[in-house]
Amino acid sequence: MSWWKKILAGDGGSIKPQRLDYLNEGLALERHGDFEGAITSYQLALRDEPANVKVLQYIAIALSRTGRQEEAIRHYRRALELQPDLAGAHYGLAFLLRRRGDLERAAEHLRAFLSRPPRDPEMARWVDHARVALAEIDGGESDEVTA
Structure with a gap:
């Protein structure tokens, strides 16, 4: 050596x-x-x-x-x-797609996230955020259909 x-x-x-x-x-x-x-x-x-x-x-x-x-x-x-079934990826992707205006695909990923939400109590605010966002998308889509 x-x-x-x-x-x-x-x-x-x-x-x-x-x-x-x-x-x-x-x-x-x-x-x-x-x-x-x-x-x-x-x-x-x-x-x-x-x-x-x-x-x-x-x-x-x-x-x-x-x-x-x-x-x-x-x-x-x-x-x-x-x-x-990766919850975090569904969540992140949903909000990027929503920001881009792709509401249909954003809703799909929010539904996938919410179908198996994280059980950790610290994650509750993200679960709530996803629920609110999905309700806004679903509400907006139904308004567009009736308009």
């Missing part, structure tokens, strides 16, 4: 590269308001685990916060391809 490796390894053992935790790095950056940095970290996490639905949802949220709605929609849809 070279003297350089002995210095770096300390005990004379081999140097093993550490795998970076890009997901937690992204979450920390997002907490500090660095959404672009968080997106980069999430992209690196996806490179390591392209089917990680948690990372797909986090990147979609960060993309939404930076105004990149279409990219966020793609990431939510990819998460739903991998796990069709």
